[in-house]
Amino acid sequence: MPCEPLLRCRDLRYAYLERFRALDGVSFDVETGETLALLGANGCGKSTLLKVLDGLIFPTAGTYRAFGHDVTEDHLEDEQFATAFRSRVGFIFQNTDAQVFSPSVREEVAFGPLQLGIGRDEVEQRIADVLAMLEIADLADRAPYQLSGGQKKRVAIASVLVTNPDLILFDEPTAALDPRTQQWLLELIVELGRAGKTIVLATHDLDVLDWVCTRCLVFSEDHRIVREGRPDEVLDDRDTLLAANLIHPHAHRHGRLVHAHPLAADHSVIDHGRPLTAAASNALERDRTLGTISV
């Protein structure tokens, strides 16, 4: 009998207030140790799906199994199952203000392991280790309102990593972060993946897919999965990315980077609407001839 995947979703459907559809027949598996990217435009249902995967909301139809068990509202009422599930799944919300709710960083990081019944001495040790790992040990006694956006994101990550989950869910992890913090966070995700964690992240940052993810799911704006594949396969599927509203019709790629000239269907007018200089036109023509730019 083949081994069951870590997560198995079949025909998941969800609607807010029973009117506003967010998921419409979503089916996929997640294997242990993979890093899966959920790609899609705003409002396509990525965040809703992450909340379903974390057992925070429950699909109106379809089935969701995690670690070989059905995840339902009824099952999560069971204390033993809930503790086992919560200790194996960590969720890093997009809105760090919602996630960082305790009066101090130390109490925030301690919250998860204490609820899961880990002993106080071990909790203290884990807090020290995870704060040192994320380079925020000096913030331990700070209040959340004294932290910058990047620091709050680190605290949110620390508060999840401290429970040592097998599966980590990231909702738009790099949104509203400065480039340096984005880079740090992406490197951390890669490191966690190498350490054997299973990661599911919702994003529309196409530039980092190759580097960070092992597989991608593309969501259409009508809340279905329209493409599944390796990052290079998905990035090469321009028609799907266009249909999913993930790239603009004027977008093209330099190597693996997707790049858009907002005013130009024609490369003769890309410099803020002004005609290009002869030298710039020649350089572009040379690139086009060499095949490094495709329109």
Next chain:
Amino acid sequence: MPDTVATPAWLLRPEPGLCPCGCVGKRRRGSFVAKTIAGAGGVLQAALFSEDVAREPGLLQRLDARAKVVLLVALLIGVGLVHHVAVLVAAYLATLALARASALPLGFFVRRVWLFIPIFTGIIVLPATLDVITPGEVVIPLPFGLGVTRQGLVAAATITIRVAASISLVLLVTLTTPWARLLAAVRALGVPRLFVLVLGMAYRYLFVLLSAVGDMYVARRARTIAPERDARSGRAFVGATAGALFGKAHVLADEVHQAMTSRGYRGDARTLDRFRIGAADLVAVAAAATCILLLIGGDRAL
């Protein structure tokens, strides 16, 4: 979705800016909304400042938060039992000395105490100085056969100084203890955990919502060209902001609950309490007990 953005012609035309003749317009005073928002910003700054002060290496900062809360309650009871102005003045001066020893800026400390006393205590005690309320020796005659009595002045001074000393004691504890430690101390002293959790979260999200109000006001102000002539537009803004904030708070509350559930919260919050009573705390408790005895003993002796 169209491939290109159809920019309307008016968006490509520059708008007239300052008058070319270089004249300047009239300046107007800020509306009540601006003052309220500035006040809210002040609350944020004061909180940030007090958290920094609470981490200074001062005398009271070295004490355990639990010891400080117990001392505060005991000293408040002690001050409440004293009846002589001279003893109360001595207690108030002692709080100033403690503030100084705890690296609190004295000007800030005194202002914070005396800012509200005339407003709240003054209104209550001023009528008590009149002979119709407190009969006695009239020292300041007033029209219509009224007068301020010596006994009335003493009673007013007693209440005012007692309030000042009590507020000073509360401020000493709150300014020298980080909020998180204060909450943990209150929890450790038997206040129900759920109550403290709600209190802590209310304080935490007060800042998020204050910041949201500030952002909304700045966004409105950035698009406001004509001066606000009347309070009506201000009231409309306050109403709209309250509605928007209610919606934001509702969404945020949902998300916070999900974030707690995600980390294993099932209705019974467990918290990290780490307290160590040291020699300094025991000395402080002994010193405070002596102070209370001196206060009450001195008061009885006078």
